[in-house]
Amino acid sequence: MILAIPPGRVSTYGKVAAAAGYPLYHRAVARLLRTDPPDNLPWHRVLGAGGEIKLPGEAAREQRSRLKLEGVRFRGDRVDMEHHEYAFKPWEIYE
DSSP states (O other), rough: OOGGOTTTEEEEHHHHHHHHTTTOOHHHHHHHHHHSOOSSSSSGGBBBGGGOOOOOOHHHHHHHHHHHTTTTTTEETTEEEHBBBOOOOGGGGGO
């Protein structure tokens, strides 16, 4: 599901989990991104609810920088979800 999110778009832990068929497993998505080797998945495109970067310190700055390089805009500390949230296509969603 994470690989389906294109550059310049983002999703949330909860929506990735729901699209994968596990709507209550947002923490499992976060755990996967924490344990998967860096850059095997576009981890920077997955955010907390409302577009909030949930990572601490330097990791948060890295995520913000990567998103900005892809053209993602922010409203304060949050991503402008109105313009950048990715809507999973019906054929990408597991039910």
